[in-house]
Amino acid sequence: MIAIVTGDIVNSGQYSSAAWLPALKEVLSEKGQQPEAWDIYRGDEFQFKTSVNEALDDAILIKSVIKSYKNLDVRIAIGIGEESYSGGRITEANGTAYQHSGRLLEELKSDKQTLAIRSGLKEKDEVCNLLLRMALSFMDEWTTVSAETIAWTLRNPGASQQQMAESFNIQQSAISQRQKRARTDLVTDLLVFYKETFKELIR
Template sequence: MLAIITGDIVNSGLYPAGDWMPRLKEVLNRAGNQPKTWDIYRGDEFQLKTTKDRALELALQLKSTLKTIRDLDVRIAIGLGDESFAGNKITESNGSAYRNSGRLFAELKSGRQSLAIRSPWADKDQTMNLMLRMALSFMDEWSTVSAETVAWNLLHPESSQQEMASHFSIRQSAVSQRLKRARTDLVLELLEFYRTFYKE
């Protein structure tokens, strides 16, 4: 069982690609190598192969990283399943994970939700997608500062508030406020729930 993330940059036309492309590639490069593990195509669409357990975390890293730029966001479909053919490029590979991700992504483009999941278990997806919709009610509204806070937190899960304060050159009390405003505790609880919920 693996995960395929298919996504695009929402409002990419507001900025030159040079403003957001390095941030997108920074997250993708941490997940593996281009073009076997990930690739960018049609300008602002991307696909990424990862493990089932890491899929939502990477999706939220992408979202928080891109939302550090005002008015940018990502639309992401996570497909869980298998890989029946592994090509030299991710865009040439195939399997149920790819189909689940691609079809769900097409549906997201015509709807309002910016993040959803499709797996072989429809009943689980119903629960998880409801939780994602509720989480998106605040994640879609992250300010650039809140997004920056969450992105840093996801990359440095073991770090203390003091380390975070040093990184951003702010007081520890300000870090605490930032974490609360971004609802970081709920983001981390959602990730933990996801990891246990889709255990086979």
């Protein structure tokens, strides 16, 4: 089982792609080589292959990185399943993971929702997507500061508040307030729940 993550930038026309594209490429480049493991197409759409275990972490990291730019957001569909054909480009590959992800992204556009998961396991999908919709009530409203806080946290697992304060060059007490506003604790709990829910699919 693999995860295919397909997404597009919301409000991309408000910025030149030179503003946000390097930040997106930096995240995607960690997933492997372009265009086999990831690619960007049509200017503001992207797709990448990842493990089931890391899929939601990757999606929320991208959301936080993109929302670090004022008024930008990203729509992301996570498809979990098989890969039946792997071509030289990820956009030419096929399988249930690709089908779930591609179709789900189109549904998200219609539903005006920014993040969802589809594995074909109906009960698991329903529970996870309910929690995601609840989490999006605050994730969609992250300020640039909150988004930067989440991005740093996901990139530095296990780091202390003091280390974070030194990185941002602010007081540790300010970090605590930033984490509360960003709801870092709920994001962490959501990621743990996701991994537990799909643990039998994680290799």
